[in-house]
Amino acid sequence: MTSPRLEIQNLSVTHNGVTAVSGASLSAKAGNITVLLGANGAGKSSLLRALIGLAASTGAIHLDGQDISGQSTEDRIRNGIAWVPEGRRVFPGMTVAENLLVAGPERPALRAARMEEVFDLFPQLAARPTDRAWQLSGGQQQMLAIGRALMAKPKLYLLDEPSLGLAPRITGAVADSLRALAAGDSAVLVAEQNVGFVEPLADRTLLLRNGEIVSADRRAPSS
Amino acid sequence: MLIAQLALNALALGSAYALVAIGFVLVLNATTAVNFAHGESVVAGGFAAVALAMFLPPDLGIPGLILLPGVLVVTAVLGLAIGALAYLPIRNRPPVSVFVTTIAVGIIIANSLNAGFGAAPQTAPALIGVGSFEFLGARLSRQSLAIIVTAIVLIGGLAFVLQRTQLGRQFRACSQDPEMARALGIRLTRITMLAFALGTALAGAAGLLLAHQFFISPSDGGSLILKAYIAVVIGGWGSLRGAAAGAMLIAIFEIGVAAISSQPVAEGLLYIVVLLVLFVRPQGLFGEPQQVRA
Amino acid sequence: MTGRITGRTGFMLIGGVALAVYALFFASSYDQRILTLSGVYVILVLGYQFIFGHAGALSLAQGAFFGTGAYVTGILGSQFGTGFLLTFPLSIAVATIIAAIVAVPVLRLQTHYFALATLALSQLLFLIGVNWESITGGANGLSGVPGITIGAWSFTRGLPLLAIVWAIVGLAMVVAYRQMTPRRVAAFTVMRETPLAAPSFGIDAGMLRLRAFLLSAAFGGAAGALFVHTNRVVSPDTLGFGVMITCLTMTVVGGRFGIAGAVLGALLLTHLPEWFRFLDAYYLVAVGVLLLASVVFAPNGIVSLLAADTERRTPARRPAGPGPVPFPPARPTHLSAENLSKRYGGVQALEAVTLHLESGDIAGVIGPNGAGKTTLANVLTGQAIPNTGRIQLGDDDITAQAAHGVARKGLARTFQTPQLPEGLRVRDVVETAQSYTRTGTGLSVEAALAPFGLLEHAETPCGALPHGVRRRVEICRAVATGPQILVLDEPAAGLTPDEQAEISDICTRLAGEGLAILLIDHNVEFLRPLATRLICMEAGRVIADATPAETLADPRVRDAYFGMNDL
Secondary structure, eight states: OOOOSEEEEEEEEEETTEEEEEEEEEEEOTTOEEEEEOOTTSSHHHHHHHHHTSSOEEEEEEETTEEOTTOOHHHHHHTTEEEEOTTOOOOTTSBHHHHHHHTSOSSHHHHHHHHHHHHHHOHHHHTOTTSBGGGSOHHHHHHHHHHHHHTTOOSEEEEEOTTTTOOHHHHHHHHHHHHHHHHTTOEEEEEESOHHHHTTTOSEEEEEETTEEEEEESSSOOO | OHHHHHHHHHHHHHHHHHHHHHHHHHHHHHHSOOOTTHHHHHHHHHHHHHHHHTTSOTTSOOOGGGGHHHHHHHHHHHHHHHIIIIIGGGTTSOHHHHHHHHHHHHHHHHHHHHHHHOSSOBOOOOSSOSOEEEETTEEEEHHHHHHHHHHHHHHHHHHHHHHHSHHHHHHHHHHHOHHHHHHTTOOHHHHHHHHHHHHHHHHHHHHHHHHHHHOBOGGGHHHHHHHHHHHHHHHOTTOHHHHHHHHHHHHHHHHHHHHHSOHHHHHHHHHHHHHHHHHHOTTOSSSOOOOSOO | OOSOOHHHHHHHHHHHHHHHHIIIIIOOHHHHHHHHHHHHHHHHHHHHIIIIIISOOOOSOHHHHHHHHHHHHHHHHHHHOOOHHHHHHHHHHHHHHHHHHHHHHHHTSOHHHHHHHHHHHHHHHHHHHHHOHHHHOGGGOEEOOOOEEETTEEEOTTHHHHHHHHHHHHHHHHHHHHHSOHHHHHHHHHHHHOTTTGGGGTOOHHHHHHHHHHHHHHHHHHHHHHHHHHHSEEOGGGGSHHHHHHHHHHHHHHOSSSHHHHHHHHHHHHHHHHHTGGGGGGHHHHHHHHHHHHHHHOTTOHHHHHSOOTTOOOOOOOOOOSSOOOOOOOOOOEEEEEEEEEEETTEEEEEEEEEEEETTOEEEEEOOTTSSHHHHHHHHTTSSOOSEEEEEETTEEOTTOOHHHHHHHTEEEOOSSOOOOTTSBHHHHHHHHHHHHOOOOSOOHHHHHGGGTOGGGTTSBGGGSOHHHHHHHHHHHHHHTOOSEEEEESTTTTOOHHHHHHHHHHHHHHHHTTOEEEEEOSOHHHHTTTOSEEEEEETTEEEEEEOHHHHHHOHHHHHHTTTOTTO
């Protein structure tokens, strides 16, 4: 039996004396959408930041069975992890195309080809490649952020509150794009507080409260 | 026509200043740090030209432009040194620290040049030969034209790199959101050192361009950094285009006022204008107005 | 660390005696002159410490103030024969006046613009010095500046001049010592390290910086005057950037705070050229290297490396004492905010927000990210000015009041991330807040700390405290200012359930004594049993304001949280 795409054991994240995450363990399978559900301040962002290496942590992190907990952010990205942070954080002064290209591989031909793939998936972006990112709507920026992550063809996507601030009718398109990511055999780990958004998406849901994982169910908790 | 000559002089001086200001902003954007050694980098470029010129056989009238590659390389290396010594060791400290370390490096550069070359102003060879030629009834100085063209080529080259290459995109990403850039795999330290190298090289080129017509001496650094600083205040903190525009305005102001009265008056008025601008708009001409009361 | 140098005083006294012995018995007349110049620079650096050290602002005008003092004395002395008793105060006065003229606009500039403005000012003064030949003597300056003569006494070169200069240095030290009382040093520290919180504890950053800037100019002018009396000539060099660099280097190398640092830096840097004379023209390069090395390796100056830090005693943990001490009662009051709105750029952060608070209320504020909760806190406490609406505290309209004024009127707050200067002790932090808001209940520090169970931590520097205790200190500090209204921004964030219960208990008891509390938090579980009312915000508007049970049952509130089952 192959190891899951992502496996975390006993992960703790402490920052400035505050323990944001303590003793978290979870696994995320390739091709699946794993949801980490939690309110503000529960520790979702800290956990994801620890996975991408932007926050110091203790505990084991395994990617396809390989221990990456000692690796730098740069190495983790090269090993196939992509992070889509809260608030999108597209580069506002750069165009749609530039935002995608800057995240792409080193070889120009491959880069251009990947960008075409992203445009196929997000026709809204394909329609306006030369617009500056600040001109896009919230939903389009979210697409751009996801597309930017796609450029690296990662094995694992880490998404922090992708539905934040988006009107309900837009979130449907975002949900579709997440399904597309998982369909490409990547593992998708989504941290969210919006139950309605993640309920139809999740293959597996974990609840994060005060930095601890308190339950792991097949579907969203019912009580 | 005197006006045409003055205008050309102003354009030439402005072009050189623009190189200095753009180089300054490059480092600013990559590091959010003010590089106080930037003025000395211009001077270093000028003296690199003076030194390299000693290798040229005299009396052959070889254009000084030939020294440009050498000057660029020397000052790019200087830029790496400045970044490594004055920025990298303290990059996690408050911004004031970088002011002081770059002031220190500036002192080292200025006084090394002083010790090596002496305090007197020196001159580098003319870029494409001396003299002027007639055009539409006006006498246009060759040197001024050469300065303008060289600056345009260099700035154009930089624009090309920033807009059309992956490296340029990475650079711009770093200036806009360093953490996100890092999260995409962009190596921040590499970009930072590149900024220092490029920025200082542009300053060095300006030194070569200025050294013939305006002379260069080891103590020039102070007024040059001040003008770069002012250009950025005028043009908007962090804007490359704004910095170039600001630099041009400073040159026009300097040459214009000096023509009517004198050089010191021009300089003094410039400083008074800057102080007034900052008093009226503490966030700079193009910054965001602050909503919160101090 | 306070300005009172207890452990170092012994060190300084010994050093002082040693210097005196050296000057009297071993120094040649040349050495004496160097020592005199050292004294001059001590005054310059002492002045610079106010603005660069305490206020934390990179002023590049210190050399210009030096030069101004130098020229006033030089011009009046050499051209008009004016005596020391007139030129000295005038030098100080002119420098201070110039500083005062530019102070108000210059001091509100951010770091990089402040440095630029002071640099431009100093270059301007330099240009005037070089070019206004008729008055200043142009590039050659003026010679024939008389020595120091006070009445019948003439302080000739050598020991007499040395003595009078260092006597004035002593005077300057006394002034500096008295200006930088522990209270003021603490206030500067709070302003420097936690600029966000400082106004909320009555600290008027603008006034503090102004005081520091004017003092630096006065000391600079004094130093310049003494300089020309020593050299008997004045030249544009005194206005040049060289002096600024010397001053900066001395301050960085010696130490940004404290008299010992100033003396050490001045002595070292005036004697260095003598010791490194073999370097010739490269001497200044060595100075640059020294400055660079100091910043990188000894950012607090040599004085912090040399003297063992006698200030850092092991914090004495006092016993916790008997059971819970009651809080002092608060005056009954009413806060009413009507129709508040606030716009930032394109975002409407607050819209038509109305709320009322009475003594004894604990109003919880919940809402998703970006709902405007912190903006509400900022507007109420004067950190931001609302675009429309009115805020009334009792009979006072405080809508347009800045934060430090609001703090003095009786509204205190805490911040999402604890804003406590690492190096200050708990008691210093609380004491500073009390003294600067002056509406303090007249309590001693101990009496303010006791109800919070913080007596045992009174001597501990804030940097050494665990997170839970820091939160308590923040609330203690806010309550110590004797407020009637308390605004708490996420006080329970990052706390263990036990610590949360502690905070909850504190809030209940405070409300019991008549305080009104506005409590912003995400944690509904924390708020539900504690709050008397629960306000829910979304997109800048208040969408519910009722009892916790009612608010949580409100469908709009559940919608705002997208149906979180926690509710």
